[in-house]
Amino acid sequence: MSWTDIFCHPVWAFSTALLYFVVRLQRRGRWNPSECTVKLTGKTAIVTGANTGIGKFIALDFARRGARVILACRSEARGTAALREIREKSGNSEVYLHLVDLSSMDSIRTFANRILEEEKALHILVNNAGVSGLPKQISKDGLDMTFATNHLGPFLLTNLLLDLLKSSAPSRIVTLSSVNHVKGEVDFSHFHGENLTYRLDKVYNNTKLHNVICTNELARRLKGTDVTANSVHPGVVLTEVMRHYPFLIQFIFNLIGFFFFKSPEEGAVSSIYCAVAEETDGITGKYFDSDCSIVLPSPLARDSALAVKDFEISERVTSKL
Ligand SMILES: NC(=O)c1ccc[n+]([C@@H]2O[C@H](COP(=O)([O-])OP(=O)(O)OC[C@H]3O[C@@H](n4cnc5c(N)ncnc54)[C@H](OP(=O)(O)O)[C@@H]3O)[C@@H](O)[C@H]2O)c1
Numbered sequence: 001m002s003w004t005d006i007f008c009h010p011v012w013a014f015s016t017a018l019l020y021f022v023v024r025l026q027r028r029g030r031w032n033p034s035e036c037t038v039k040l041t042g043k044t045a046i047v048t049g050a051n052t053g054i055g056k057f058i059a060l061d062f063a064r065r066g067a068r069v070i071l072a073c074r075s076e077a078r079g080t081a082a083l084r085e086i087r088e089k090s091g092n093s094e095v096y097l098h099l100v101d102l103s104s105m106d107s108i109r110t111f112a113n114r115i116l117e118e119e120k121a122l123h124i125l126v127n128n129a130g131v132s133g134l135p136k137q138i139s140k141d142g143l144d145m146t147f148a149t150n151h152l153g154p155f156l157l158t159n160l161l162l163d164l165l166k167s168s169a170p171s172r173i174v175t176l177s178s179v180n181h182v183k184g185e186v187d188f189s190h191f192h193g194e195n196l197t198y199r200l201d202k203v204y205n206n207t208k209l210h211n212v213i214c215t216n217e218l219a220r221r222l223k224g225t226d227v228t229a230n231s232v233h234p235g236v237v238l239t240e241v242m243r244h245y246p247f248l249i250q251f252i253f254n255l256i257g258f259f260f261f262k263s264p265e266e267g268a269v270s271s272i273y274c275a276v277a278e279e280t281d282g283i284t285g286k287y288f289d290s291d292c293s294i295v296l297p298s299p300l301a302r303d304s305a306l307a308v309k310d311f312e313i314s315e316r317v318t319s320k321l
Pocket residue numbers: 048049050051052053054055072073074075078100101102103104127128129130131149176177178179233234235236237238239240241242
């Protein structure tokens with residue numbers, strides 16, 4: 001029997017089609033942003049990494065709801081293209097681009113100072129920007145580049161904007177983690193690129209675990225302030241997230257993803273749910289799955305003593321930079 005016989009066989013074709021439709025149905029999730037009538041007029045939102053992928057669709061949704069939206073991006077060219085597209089599609093001219101490189105603590109401080117000087121309020125902060133598959137690279141602050149971008153940078157940014165979020169309450173912080181956090185490990189020497197295995201998504205998984213741990217601890221510290229902090233898994237989403245992986249892995253990801261993964265628009269849903277839905281009003285310190293349900297994160301992410309330690313060490317490391 002040849003390969004053509006196998007792949008053209010009706011049983012093969014039928015089961016592939018069935019699998020495709022089951023996956024499509026499951027991708028839809030339980031909450032539909034277009035049926036949510038919440039308006040964000042008079043509200044200000046920041047979305048990091050809003051020039052592509054999931055972040056662009058989160059920002060577009062906020063703009064369509066009438067928010068003043070700040071796209072926090074590192075590339076002027078890519079950010080400007082997204083700014084034009086979001087303004088055009090939403091009809092909202094209150095969308096702005098501010099440059100920030102989340103792997104640089106200096107750049108984050110400059111960005112945060114500008115926000116504190118120019119903005120009267122901040123109601124939504126979405127820590128979306130992220131990177132995966134980078135080889136060993138140490139930032140000019142002496143930090144592992146993936147840790148700086150995915151955990152320590154967003155951690156510093158959130159803390160610098162915290163007073164503004166508090167004075168604008170009710171306000172919400174949403175941090176994009178990943179289901180891969182369950183494979184993550186905590187070792188604080190990782191922050192400086194020590195004892196890390198740079199293979200596929202190993203470093204990424206560790207950073208995504210810190211996202212959930214520190215978001216939970218932040219939520220605990222914010223009790224009574226009417227500022228909520230939650231982390232989300234967006235699903236497996238066909239974006240540029242694999243851009244630093246070997247070509248073959250990118251090719252396989254894109255090929256399978258074309259049929260079975262979420263689109264960036266679908267991947268934005270769980271974050272939008274956390275950031276705007278009435279159903280998530282007042283909910284804090286939770287981890288949301290890609291279908292918008294609250295699920296338990298990994299045991300390490302639920303260890304409150306570890307969370308206190310992680311938060312304090314992350315604070316100590318970033319405050320010096
Ligand atoms: N896609 C998935 O399957 C998946 C699954 C689980 C979790 N997530 C999480 O979802 C979030 C969004 O990912 P995505 O899939 O939309 O990825 P993406 O398409 O690669 O977009 C990532 C965004 O982050 C920005 N970014 C990266 N490094 C930055 C830096 N140093 N400073 C500022 N911005 C930076 C990128 O900017 P440039 O375009 O300039 O590089 C881009 O805008 C990430 O946190 C990711 O971990 C994704």
